[in-house]
Amino acid sequence: MKLDDSFLTLFPEEDKVYEVLLSTKSNFTPIGVxxxxxxxxxxxxxxxxxxxxxxxNYAIIQVVDDTELLAGLAYNLDVKFDVTQGIKVPIRRIEGYPWVEGEVKCRIVKVKDSIGESIAKDCTLTPIYIGIEKRVPRPISRADNVLLELAVLGTRLIVKKKRGLQIKDVAQKIEELYELYRKLGGKSEIAGKIMDILRKHYL
Ligand SMILES: Cc1cc2nc3c(=O)[nH]c(=O)nc-3n(C[C@H](O)[C@H](O)[C@H](O)COP(=O)(O)O)c2cc1C
Known part of the structure; x- marks a missing residue:
């Protein structure tokens, strides 16, 4: 497949936010692209x-259908995976998932939202090489979707707490999501560890 075709296969809908894994020089973290x-x-x-x-300014973006892996990496939990080198860029990737190697250009922006004022980088990754891995897809699970949402809210709660902002509402939402996650049969150790971290911030 040509670069453009593979790219559209991996990210079919323009402007829709996809939660993916970003690999940079020394780090793996989930981001929305x-x-x-x-x-x-x-x-x-x-x-x-x-x-x-x-x-x-090189990075690799990977399409990963393992919510626990994404959530675990956001909280620097000890999640296990095999890494290998990129082909065209000096960056590591996780084995077994499709990947996009690219060059990244960023500009610094000031962001003002519900968690206060922050500095961020607005970045554009231009693909250089795309690797496709065929694997059996995981069935869609509401429990996984809920865990993803909980993990995102949790990262916001931590920032708010650090900034001395009110966290009661977000903490309540997180507890509701965890209850729903459990009802839907979710029982991963990673989710439990994330809740332990978050509850230390608000209990
Ligand atoms: C599903 C998910 C998506 C996230 N998306 C972003 C994002 O787009 N941008 C961002 O700065 N942080 C995002 N985060 C939060 C980061 O993963 C978290 O703050 C992380 O610790 C980043 O810090 P690091 O670069 O030091 O690893 C996301 C977290 C989760 C769980």
């Missing part, structure tokens, strides 16, 4: 990946 034409756009807040992109 949107395809716009032949590039991927994302916003990264201050942290390790943000700093990595200052030192090296």
């Amino acid at each position: 949107r395809r716009q034409g032949r590039v991927l756009k994302f916003r990264i807040f201050e942290g390790r990946s943000f700093r990595d992109l200052e030192e090296c």
